[in-house]
Amino acid sequence: MRLFTDDSSSITDPFLRRAWILARNGLGTTSPNPMVGCVLVQGTEIVGEGWHERAGGPHAEAIALRDAGSAARGATVYVTLEPCAHHGRTPPCVDALIESEVARIVIGMPDPSIVASGGAERLSAAGIEVIFADDPAPFAALNRGWLMHVRESRPWITVKLALTLDARIAAGPGVRTRISGPGAHAVTMRLRAASDAVVIGARTAIADDPALTVRDSAGAPASRQPLRVVLTRRTDPDGCSLFGDGHGQTAVLMPDGCGRAAPAGARAIEYDSAGGVTAAMRALAAEGIAHVMVEPGQTLFTALWDEGLVDELVLVHAGGVGGEGWTGSYTGSDGGPELALRTRMKAVEAEVVGDDAITVWTRKTQE
Ligand SMILES: NC(=O)c1ccc[n+]([C@@H]2O[C@H](COP(=O)([O-])OP(=O)(O)OC[C@H]3O[C@@H](n4cnc5c(N)ncnc54)[C@H](OP(=O)(O)O)[C@@H]3O)[C@@H](O)[C@H]2O)c1
Incomplete structure (x- = not known):
């Protein structure tokens, strides 16, 4: 949509x-x-x-x-x-x-x-x-x-990334950095509200400690909240605020047989870590989740891209530059996101929201 x-x-x-x-x-x-x-x-x-x-x-x-x-x-x-x-x-x-x-x-x-x-x-x-x-x-x-769930046994995956003009996503590894403005924040709320689950990596959970809730412009939480999910392999996200704030349900996607328990306030959803993020997404589908929004850092975006899991990409382009030492969005070997974007995805929408610009991309083969 x-x-x-x-x-x-x-x-x-x-x-x-x-x-x-x-x-x-x-x-x-x-x-x-x-x-x-x-x-x-x-x-x-x-x-x-x-x-x-x-x-x-x-x-x-x-x-x-x-x-x-x-x-x-x-x-x-x-x-x-x-x-x-x-x-x-x-x-x-x-x-x-x-x-x-x-x-x-x-x-x-x-x-x-x-x-x-x-x-x-x-x-x-x-x-x-x-x-x-x-x-x-x-x-x-x-x-x-629903169609993705029926045909591929995995959810549809919308990925949202906020980028500086030089395509950086954070001031450095694990540094919480506000990149975009209030208009883009409202779009993030809409994207979350349209999803069954919102997924972040454990390292972003620790660095940013986000609430991951749907809130109105005054900050009040919506009555329906998507499931908030933290994806982990080894990193323990215990202690993050979202597990104890009482605003909707939380889950931790953890490798099966890892021997760890989910943090208090969250339930564990196990996945086969040999199957990468694809297996984690299939584990969510088995829970009845058909539409996921992912707000990834560099590591998770790279994995999503390399595993071909980006069905829709929402890029928030903010008007500043980060410069040397700031973290980019991608570290894999697919020719870098710009080259691969041109070959794999196409722009379908663009909008100015406040001081930021938002572009939406889907796979070329999907339309
Ligand atoms: N500008 C933006 O839009 C934006 C959005 C989100 C985050 N960020 C920033 O990004 C930074 C964090 O990024 P990050 O690269 O450190 O981490 P990340 O991408 O947020 O998280 C990667 C996490 O995914 C887990 N994971 C599980 N299976 C994986 C797999 N198969 N492949 C890759 N990861 C897997 C990893 O677990 P293990 O650690 O256990 O290996 C790791 O904790 C923070 O500074 C944050 O502020 C920016």
Whole structure:
């Protein structure tokens, strides 16, 4: 999903667009389920609406059918994702649609998951006209975390880095350094709020001692907080404030069999350290986490880049220079981030925020 532009603007059908906007109400709360929105229409009038709010709760179609009541009969259904055909924690949506005797269904994108797919065929077989949207891209963008979770068994990974004009990230190894201004801080809060988990390396946890919470402009914590995760191999992050501040849950990703306990106030999520950061991310996916935001230092960014884990890169460009002795963003051998950025990623958005500039990059192959 875009950070500064409206992804739904390319959806030409107004009811399908409305369904997309409803679906987005579930941002940050539906994982490991997808965000789904549904609208029922009679003629040109909306007679029912719904969206999926959280895993285990009713699906968008069930809520919209209940909202429409008897007006569902003969209606056209607009839904962002192919209705499920399986018994999960709730009954199959296709059964409810068939029983309600809707006439037609317009679907944003097919369901690629093996367990839930097949809904369109079942609806067709029951005599309901099924139409798929010409362009599934905005619907896939809405659920990029869920799609990554389904296809690759790992979360979608958004990486945020604040850089000086000479591409430095800190005044020196392990030195806490404020690089960007208040506008960029607000963007960081939005990125965190849209994620299931926010991940930092243990060395950043120790150097910066961040709260990693979502806060409003007055500093008040939001009611929903993403899981705060510290990634470690050997470094012990015990004593960092986030484990004891009571603002949402915390976890430490630690190598399996390392023999250490998680700090008080945090739970341990174990991963196979031979599998690198990829294994750590898969361990998060196994916890139902579909969208991760990483705020890495040099070591973690290098590992993410070299393991091909940067799905989206949000660069905050601040207007000062660090100079000699300051820490850069990358120490690997991929030709340096600038060269590799040109070959691997492309810029999709740019915005001036306060005194800083923000550029957003995604993989060339993703779009
Ligand atoms: N400007 C920015 O956007 C920004 C953002 C964050 C941090 N920073 C700065 O970056 C500095 C810290 O950076 P850093 O390079 O020392 O550490 P880092 O990148 O924050 O953290 C790396 C951590 O990840 C852990 N890790 C686990 N598995 C790993 C793997 N496979 N590969 C690499 N790391 C793995 C390491 O654990 P072990 O230690 O146990 O090996 C290490 O603690 C601080 O000065 C901080 O202020 C700047």
